[in-house]
Amino acid sequence: xxxxxxxPRHKITKRGQNVTFRCDPISEHNRLYWYRQTLGQGxxxxxxxQNEAQLEKSxxxxxxxxxxxxxxxxxxxEIQRTEQGDSAMYLCxxxxxxxxxxxxxxxxxxxx
Amino acid sequence: xxxxxxxxxxxxxQEGESSSLNCSYTVSGLRGLFWYRQDPGKGPEFLFTLxxxxxxxxxxxxxxxxxxxxxxxxxxxxxxxxxxTYLCAVRYxxxxxxxxxxxxxxxxx
Numbered sequence: 587x588x589x590x591x592x593x594p595r596h597k598i599t600k601r602g603q604n605v606t607f608r609c610d611p612i613s614e615h616n617r618l619y620w621y622r623q624t625l626g627q628g629x630x631x632x633x634x635x636q637n638e639a640q641l642e643k644s645x646x647x648x649x650x651x652x653x654x655x656x657x658x659x660x661x662x663x664e665i666q667r668t669e670q671g672d673s674a675m676y677l678c679x680x681x682x683x684x685x686x687x688x689x690x691x692x693x694x695x696x697x698x
Numbered sequence: 699x700x701x702x703x704x705x706x707x708x709x710x711x712q713e714g715e716s717s718s719l720n721c722s723y724t725v726s727g728l729r730g731l732f733w734y735r736q737d738p739g740k741g742p743e744f745l746f747t748l749x750x751x752x753x754x755x756x757x758x759x760x761x762x763x764x765x766x767x768x769x770x771x772x773x774x775x776x777x778x779x780x781x782x783t784y785l786c787a788v789r790y791x792x793x794x795x796x797x798x799x800x801x802x803x804x805x806x807x
Contacts, residue, residue, distance in 0.1 A: 590741075617793065619793075619794070619795075621795075626799065627799055628702075628785050628787070628797030628798050628799050628800055629742065629785075629787075629795070629797050630797070631794040631795065631796070634793060634794060641792075641793075642792055642793075642794060644794075677741050677742070679741075681793075684793055686732065686744050686747055687732075687744070687795060688744055689734075689741035689742045689743070689744075690741050691740055691741045692739075692740070692741045694739075
């Protein structure tokens with residue numbers, strides 16, 4: 587299977603802890619996107635990369651959130667000092683240039 | 699500032715009962731309208747991209763159409779396995795997608 591993969595699939599953490607998620611895009615896709623989805627809502631854009639460059643960040647992305655894509659391959663999304671409001675599904679997508687975005691299975695975060 | 703509105707929020711159909719889902723948008727300079735299917739607990743699955751008014755795309759029992767202000771996803775003779783949430787998204791000034799809240803479709807045998 588050569589689709590987008592995300593790890594872990596589920597994460598339970600206590601408030602105040604740091605968490606990090608990983609996304610491996612479809613090979614040769616140069617664009618990688620992060621979205622967040624809460625129950626009953628559509629995915630909400632967080633940030634995206636073209637190769638290793640972070641081109642856009644949502645105003646919703648507080649300074650507790652940071653994303654990287656070293657070497658333009660996999661990406662990590664870190665949330666520091668987690669809050670209960672961070673509980674959501676974190677989705678990663680990739681695309682070849684500006685074409686369709688293909689999503690991974692997501693990482694479900696629960697903050698207790 | 700709702701830019702993408704989907705209706706209805708939920709739809710219950712009998713197997714074989716055709717219907718349409720609506721996605722209306724208010725952005726200008728549309729650079730693509732996308733339909734995705736999402737099963738519970740999974741990531742969205744890409745279905746269609748539409749770029750210009752009058753364009754249509756088909757896949758099995760699904761057909762997507764686009765006008766200047768809205769898109770329709772027509773479902774012909776649905777089956778229970780078509781049950782899912784259908785998401786609409788638009789791309790306009792950057793490469794990010796702006797999603798609607800989706801239509802939850804349930805098809806009963």
